[in-house]
């Protein structure tokens with residue numbers, strides 16, 4: 001089982017390390033053709049506008065939509081969550097969605113004003129151990145569609161959600177040495193492989 005990490009911009013090496021820690025072979029994805037050999041994909045944190053631009057430039061938008069249409073799991077963290085959302089808002093107003101795969105409204109830099117970054121332990125539904133999370137100019141999920149399950153909230157704000165084979169969190173799980181959320185994602189990929197045969 002190979003899981004790719006979209007390697008256009010952002011925390012790529014850290015996600016690869018966390019996946020290896022979860023017992024999975026991780027691959028840095030630089031070309032859309034590589035997706036054919038992969039069973040799951042992580043879209044890392046970084047800067048969503050930059051990641052979106054590079055995805056358009058290198059032909060990743062249609063390729064990742066086709067990957068998702070096969071039911072292959074995708075995990076977006078922080079900017080990666082923004083890239084997955086079908087509605088994006090910022091302090092300046094609405095923005096064009098990038099992949100538009102997950103039915104949710106996200107607000108960029110939502111924790112940015114009060115505190116640029118912070119670290120905390122979270123209880124995520126479906127994971128027994130606490131998940132160590134680092135928030136860096138993090139987005140929050142303002143609203144989710146009927147098919148989306150909320151897995152974690154901080155002070156009443158949604159920070160982790162799942163829509164079937166799509167998982168998204170507004171923090172950086174890869175900047176800690178706990179790989180609990182990566183193990184959870186690896187399990188989603190294994191389950192899809194079992195169903196797909």
Ligand SMILES: NC(=O)CC[C@H](N)C(=O)O
Pocket residue numbers: 044045046047048049077078079080082108109136137138139
């Ligand atoms: N740590 C992050 O990925 C921050 C996301 C970034 N603030 C954005 O809006 O794209």
